[in-house]
Amino acid sequence: MDSKSRILEFLAGRELAGGRELRELLGISRQALGVHLRPLIESGKVIKSGSTRAARYSLALRGSPPLVVRKDLALAGLAEAEVYEALASIMNLRSQLRPHVEATTRYAFTEVLNNAIDHSEANRSKIMFRLDAAAVSFEVRDPGIGLFHSIASKLGLPDEQTAMLELVKGKTTTMRERHTGEGLFFTSKVADQFVLRSHRIQLEWNKAQDDVFVSAQRFLRGTRVNFRLLRGTRRRLEDVFHEFAPEEYDYRFQKTKVHVKLLQADYVSRSEAKRLLANLEKFREILLDFKDVRSIGQGFADEIFRVFLHRHPEIQIRSRNVDPVVAAMLRHVGG
Numbered sequence: 001m002d003s004k005s006r007i008l009e010f011l012a013g014r015e016l017a018g019g020r021e022l023r024e025l026l027g028i029s030r031q032a033l034g035v036h037l038r039p040l041i042e043s044g045k046v047i048k049s050g051s052t053r054a055a056r057y058s059l060a061l062r063g064s065p066p067l068v069v070r071k072d073l074a075l076a077g078l079a080e081a082e083v084y085e086a087l088a089s090i091m092n093l094r095s096q097l098r099p100h101v102e103a104t105t106r107y108a109f110t111e112v113l114n115n116a117i118d119h120s121e122a123n124r125s126k127i128m129f130r131l132d133a134a135a136v137s138f139e140v141r142d143p144g145i146g147l148f149h150s151i152a153s154k155l156g157l158p159d160e161q162t163a164m165l166e167l168v169k170g171k172t173t174t175m176r177e178r179h180t181g182e183g184l185f186f187t188s189k190v191a192d193q194f195v196l197r198s199h200r201i202q203l204e205w206n207k208a209q210d211d212v213f214v215s216a217q218r219f220l221r222g223t224r225v226n227f228r229l230l231r232g233t234r235r236r237l238e239d240v241f242h243e244f245a246p247e248e249y250d251y252r253f254q255k256t257k258v259h260v261k262l263l264q265a266d267y268v269s270r271s272e273a274k275r276l277l278a279n280l281e282k283f284r285e286i287l288l289d290f291k292d293v294r295s296i297g298q299g300f301a302d303e304i305f306r307v308f309l310h311r312h313p314e315i316q317i318r319s320r321n322v323d324p325v326v327a328a329m330l331r332h333v334g335g
Contacts, residue, residue, distance in 0.1 A: 120144030
């Protein structure tokens with residue numbers, strides 16, 4: 001029986017065990033014990049409580065309750081990094097999660113909470129942080145003016161649907177002097193599941209399905225954000241940065257991906273193309289994902305693949321998930 005199996009068998013017979021007990025069981029040093037325990041903790045099979053020499057270990061049995069922390073926070077003067085550090089200490093995240101998973105979680109949580117602090121115009125926010133055997137997740141809920149309404153009203157956009165599409169593109173911010181508009185974009189790309197719900201719009205990124213979904217919901221005052229990351233993920237935050245802010249662009253955010261279906265399934269006119277293209281001149285590479293788009297008109301396609309590209313020859317536009325009907329129109333206009 002290998003050392004990891006012996007640890008699991010030993011913990012199965014007791015509620016808690018200290019490091020000294022496990023070292024004596026295996027006849028190894030503290031450093032060697034850490035080598036054997038780390039993958040068991042990271043995979044969710046063993047739960048560590050406490051820190052340093054006072055640490056205790058227990059078996060994470062199937063069906064055992066997750067560790068959940070809830071807080072009701074006043075937003076005035078709140079520092080999102082301090083909130084995360086307090087949560088990380090309470091939940092022992094740096095021992096429970098692999099370093100790249102913990103770093104991603106920290107980035108996502110601080111970006112989302114900062115968004116509530118700076119943009120929601122709410123007095124308070126409720127947060128829920130959850131750690132279970134499979135994933136780490138959190139929810140940030142505020143009763144403010146609403147994410148999509150905030151973007152639409154402050155940027156002079158016609159409606160919240162347009163604001164939603166602008167957010168998906170990236171580089172959308174209502175405080176350009178303090179924000180780049182990149183935080184929620186990169187958070188959505190690194191999560192296994194990321195959901196923004198505000199007023200009647202719900203926007204969900206789902207990594208398993210490699211897709212984005214928008215739906216109409218019952219009215220929800222303010223904004224609710226849910227983030228979920230699998231503990232076993234190999235995805236690293238720097239990989240996502242490099243995908244959209246690669247070396248050839250001096251690590252600047254110059255690439256974006258737009259899910260064309262988010263506004264509608266059929267496109268006809270040049271005005272619809274202009275709505276889709278709004279503010280995309282900020283990027284050097286644009287990937288248009290036509291998944292679930294049923295048809296496009298000649299004017300729509302021409303506006304994107306001839307007129308826009310003639311106006312911005314430095315920009316590259318690529319297409320993916322193009323069905324035969326859409327592909328025929330793209331060929332017609334040279335796209």
